Amino acid sequence: MELLEEITSYVDEELKDQNICCRMKKLIIDDYVIRNEYMIQKCIKDLLRTRFSCCKSPAGLDKKIFLYISQNINN
Amino acid sequence: MRAITNTLNDKELQQRYAEFEKEAVPHLDAVYNFALRMTGDEDDADDLVQETYLKAFRFFDKFEKGTNCKAWLFRILKNSFINDYRKTTKEPNKVDYDDVQNFYENIKADEVETQHYEEDAFANLLDDEISKAISELPEDFRTVVILSDIEGFTYEEIADFVDIPVGTVRSRLHRARKMLYVQLFDYAKDKGFVKKKNSSKKSD
Numbered sequence: 440m441e442l443l444e445e446i447t448s449y450v451d452e453e454l455k456d457q458n459i460c461c462r463m464k465k466l467i468i469d470d471y472v473i474r475n476e477y478m479i480q481k482c483i484k485d486l487l488r489t490r491f492s493c494c495k496s497p498a499g500l501d502k503k504i505f506l507y508i509s510q511n512i513n514n
Numbered sequence: 515m516r517a518i519t520n521t522l523n524d525k526e527l528q529q530r531y532a533e534f535e536k537e538a539v540p541h542l543d544a545v546y547n548f549a550l551r552m553t554g555d556e557d558d559a560d561d562l563v564q565e566t567y568l569k570a571f572r573f574f575d576k577f578e579k580g581t582n583c584k585a586w587l588f589r590i591l592k593n594s595f596i597n598d599y600r601k602t603t604k605e606p607n608k609v610d611y612d613d614v615q616n617f618y619e620n621i622k623a624d625e626v627e628t629q630h631y632e633e634d635a636f637a638n639l640l641d642d643e644i645s646k647a648i649s650e651l652p653e654d655f656r657t658v659v660i661l662s663d664i665e666g667f668t669y670e671e672i673a674d675f676v677d678i679p680v681g682t683v684r685s686r687l688h689r690a691r692k693m694l695y696v697q698l699f700d701y702a703k704d705k706g707f708v709k710k711k712n713s714s715k716k717s718d
Contacts, residue, residue, distance in 0.1 A: 443688065444684055444685055444688045447684050447687055447688040447691070448669075451662065453684070479691065479692060479695045480688070480691050482636070482695070483663070483691040483694050483695055483698075484662075484663050486644065486698075487644070487648075487659070487664050487694075488663055488664070488666075490641055490644055491547070491551075491641070491644070491664045495543055495546075496542050496543045496545075496546035496547075496563070497560065500542060500546065501542055503560075503564065504539075504542075504563070504568075505531075505535075507564045507567070507568060508567065508568050508571050511568055512568075512571070513520075
């Protein structure tokens with residue numbers, strides 16, 4: 440399990456040790472289970488990043504917030 | 515708690531408004547996005563964001579200038595969600611991690627073509643279907659996947675404001691993506707976006 444979770448760190452570029460990164464790259468090429476895990480983690484990460492990163496807040500929400508603050512500041 | 519207007523004079527209050535607007539408002543889209551993903555409802559998200567910004571304004575003197583304001587706002591939002599909203603919000607059906615494990619262990623080399631990952635089998639899914647899959651994740655898993663994959667926070671930042679070890683962030687993220695994969699795979703399969711290789715072999 441630990442190794443499979445390391446793949447998650449690899450996908451997120453959270454592995455600081457270059458030796459471990461190289462080992463991961465090799466495992467992804469050589470080992471079907473690791474490659475499968477890598478593909479799943481990367482697929483979902485890319486999907487969420489590309490489809491949901493730019494959601495806008497409703498127009499006028501900033502004004503509504505400042506009105507709400509002024510009305511409730513002393514409550 | 516003492517009222518802000520009793521502790522700040524008019525000039526100081528105006529200064530706080532100006533600084534708050536400069537620091538906190540630029541993160542409004544991200545904060546709203548996070549609230550929407552947490553509550554799964556536009557009106558609840560709207561209320562949660564207003565409550566978050568009110569609390570942030572009240573305690574703005576506690577915010578250390580030059581540090582990550584977005585992370586600070588997210589932490590306030592998450593605490594507000596836990597304290598005020600989670601009790602009243604109707605939670606959608608949740609994905610059971612045991613089901614995910616069973617599914618995952620049953621993915622065989624000859625059942626799903628790996629090229630589907632590369633060709634993005636989920637590209638034809640609607641945003642609503644992906645949103646639904648996210649909302650069905652258990653809250654702890656939903657939080658980390660939103661913070662990491664949608665908002666782009668590092669493991670350390672997530673660990674800091676969710677108040678869990680970095681290893682737990684990684685573990686939850688790992689599981690959350692697998693749960694999402696299972697949900698989306700089912701949607702994609704139902705719509706015919708994912709074909710099974712040797713599907714006749716399954717009945718053997």
